[in-house]
Amino acid sequence: MNIGIVGLGLIGGSLGLKLQHLNHKVFGVTNSISNKQIASKRKLANFISCDLNILEKCSLVILALPIKDLVNPSPELIAAIPDTAIVTDVGSIKTPIVNIWEKIHPLFIGSHPMAGTEKKGVKAGYLNLFDNAKWILTPTKNTSKKSIDLLSKLIIAMKCKICETTPNNHDRAVSVISHLPIFIGASLIKSASEGENQSLLNLSYELASTGFADTSRVGGGNPYLGLDLARNNQQNILEAIKMFKSHINEFEKLIIEQKWELLLEKLQHTKDTRNLFL
Amino acid sequence: MNIGIVGLGLIGGSLGLKLQHLNHKVFGVTNSISNKQIASKRKLANFISCDLNILEKCSLVILALPIKDLVNPSPELIAAIPDTAIVTDVGSIKTPIVNIWEKIHPLFIGSHPMAGTEKKGVKAGYLNLFDNAKWILTPTKNTSKKSIDLLSKLIIAMKCKICETTPNNHDRAVSVISHLPIFIGASLIKSASEGENQSLLNLSYELASTGFADTSRVGGGNPYLGLDLARNNQQNILEAIKMFKSHINEFEKLIIEQKWELLLEKLQHTKDTRNLFL
Numbered sequence: 001m002n003i004g005i006v007g008l009g010l011i012g013g014s015l016g017l018k019l020q021h022l023n024h025k026v027f028g029v030t031n032s033i034s035n036k037q038i039a040s041k042r043k044l045a046n047f048i049s050c051d052l053n054i055l056e057k058c059s060l061v062i063l064a065l066p067i068k069d070l071v072n073p074s075p076e077l078i079a080a081i082p083d084t085a086i087v088t089d090v091g092s093i094k095t096p097i098v099n100i101w102e103k104i105h106p107l108f109i110g111s112h113p114m115a116g117t118e119k120k121g122v123k124a125g126y127l128n129l130f131d132n133a134k135w136i137l138t139p140t141k142n143t144s145k146k147s148i149d150l151l152s153k154l155i156i157a158m159k160c161k162i163c164e165t166t167p168n169n170h171d172r173a174v175s176v177i178s179h180l181p182i183f184i185g186a187s188l189i190k191s192a193s194e195g196e197n198q199s200l201l202n203l204s205y206e207l208a209s210t211g212f213a214d215t216s217r218v219g220g221g222n223p224y225l226g227l228d229l230a231r232n233n234q235q236n237i238l239e240a241i242k243m244f245k246s247h248i249n250e251f252e253k254l255i256i257e258q259k260w261e262l263l264l265e266k267l268q269h270t271k272d273t274r275n276l277f278l
Numbered sequence: 279m280n281i282g283i284v285g286l287g288l289i290g291g292s293l294g295l296k297l298q299h300l301n302h303k304v305f306g307v308t309n310s311i312s313n314k315q316i317a318s319k320r321k322l323a324n325f326i327s328c329d330l331n332i333l334e335k336c337s338l339v340i341l342a343l344p345i346k347d348l349v350n351p352s353p354e355l356i357a358a359i360p361d362t363a364i365v366t367d368v369g370s371i372k373t374p375i376v377n378i379w380e381k382i383h384p385l386f387i388g389s390h391p392m393a394g395t396e397k398k399g400v401k402a403g404y405l406n407l408f409d410n411a412k413w414i415l416t417p418t419k420n421t422s423k424k425s426i427d428l429l430s431k432l433i434i435a436m437k438c439k440i441c442e443t444t445p446n447n448h449d450r451a452v453s454v455i456s457h458l459p460i461f462i463g464a465s466l467i468k469s470a471s472e473g474e475n476q477s478l479l480n481l482s483y484e485l486a487s488t489g490f491a492d493t494s495r496v497g498g499g500n501p502y503l504g505l506d507l508a509r510n511n512q513q514n515i516l517e518a519i520k521m522f523k524s525h526i527n528e529f530e531k532l533i534i535e536q537k538w539e540l541l542l543e544k545l546q547h548t549k550d551t552r553n554l555f556l
Binding site: 114115116118133134136163165169170172173174176177178180181182183184185186187188189190191192193194195199200203204205206207208209210211212213214215216217218219220221222223224226227230231234237238240241242243244245247248250251252255256258260263264266267268270271273274275276277278 | 392393394396411412414441443447448450451452454455456458459460461462463464465466467468469470471472473477478481482483484485486487488489490491492493494495496497498499500501502504505508509512515516518519520521522523525526529530532533534536538541542544545546548549551552553554555556
């Protein structure tokens with residue numbers, strides 16, 4: 001199948017590598033000549049261009065663009081997508097993107113592969129990013145069966161696990177499990193790096209180990225992604241932060257009041273609960 | 279050298295494997311017959327016993343016990359350590375342990391290898407746990423040069439990097455970079471698993487991905503460790519939580535007030551700062 005990928009960053013580039021590996025013909029669009037050169041050298045697609053017209057023979061177009069470009073698509077992009085192509089995106093929020101793109105293209109279906117690293121850009125993609133990943137589809141009453149079927153087949157071929165839900169439920173769930181960790185991680189980094197005692201800060205830099213690295217990882221991710229999520233999933237993220245604060249307040253209270261048995265019980269419970277997620 | 283290790287859990291067991299690998303003769307003490315059997319099968323030490331008298335010919339004794347047993351050592355343990363042995367511990371707080379053990383044994387030196395997983399117990403240790411780890415030494419004015427020199431040599435032979443500081447500065451630094459992440463991670467797990475909308479919670483369970491797994495990892499660790507840290511590093515941890523809350527409040531405020539440029543700047547800054555830690 002001829003597949004167009006608009007944007008060859010972490011997600012688009014990894015998809016380009018994977019889909020070529022599955023013998024599809026991949027047409028990749030980059031936003032600059034210099035990115036085109038890097039993408040070509042890395043063979044992220046069979047054909048790579050800055051010209052959106054490269055999409056004209058594609059049966060599927062995957063929009064692997066930053067959220068801000070998905071909620072505010074350029075007229076050139078809209079014009080370049082063939083009427084007969086099935087269209088999806090890989091954005092990590094769904095409601096605003098689906099609302100806009102359902103009006104633009106009758107064969108649009110929102111999707112979101114749950115995979116990532118803290119890297120971004122045309123050098124970030126790699127073949128195995130999606131191995132065993134979950135891939136969310138958010139069809140609505142307007143979505144064509146054809147779009148669901150074709151995209152589902154492709155996702156299964158990539159050995160990902162499909163999970164179907166509504167755009168709204170998607171955005172509420174990821175606000176807690178994906179977006180909240182960004183602001184938690186960033187707050188941890190600030191806690192460890194700000195203060196008046198410079199020798200203590202130097203010691204923290206030296207001692208920081210895997211626990212700090214893991215807890216702060218997504219907090220040190222692409223800042224433009226964090227911004228796009230905050231702008232476009234604002235209410236859900238604020239709700240998640242509020243909930244999180246009530247829980248850390250509870251831990252703080254137990255420690256202040258030295259309620260050690262309750263604290264142990266609570267930590268045991270979170271340990272057991274975490275296993276259910278993984 | 280004859281080295282005694284009291285406790286063959288994650289840290290003690292890994293040390294036992296590593297020190298045997300470096301051709302030391304390791305004498306391991308377990309707290310039960312069943313643990314002794316597992317430890318023996320896993321060859322965590324050359325000689326393994328529940329009897330503390332196994333330590334009598336050791337030139338170095340490493341106390342790899344839970345913090346609660348280090349700050350409240352049994353009379354049997356104290357009696358079993360040879361007067362001529364150098365003694366260290368591997369506890370993840372230092373001030374209360376150093377204060378107690380300096381009074382018990384003239385050759386004591388506090389130490390803390392910065393390595394771990396969320397596993398615990400006699401099945402958890404493995405040979406390469408300490409590869410490239412930092413290992414903190416917290417000598418005081420009472421610490422003998424002999425203890426510092428011998429332990430330093432051993433740490434370097436294990437290919438770990440020595441970092442020297444005071445017990446107090448150690449405890450303040452780790453309260454932020456190691457202990458705070460436990461309560462952050464646990465609060466994240468609670469945020470994602472509690473609520474009235476069961477279908478949304480089920481979706482969160484299904485969608486949770488590497489971002490959630492990493493940010494919550496230490497929050498799902500050994501609950502007894504979390505308790506011991508809270509009990510024995512209470513003031514520093516409360517200080518760290520307070521600082522963290524002020525930072526997450528700032529992020530929340532920026533999102534509420536839609537100060538997107540400031541938010542981007544802050545996220546860019548935390549991303550850059552995180553790189554300094556790793």
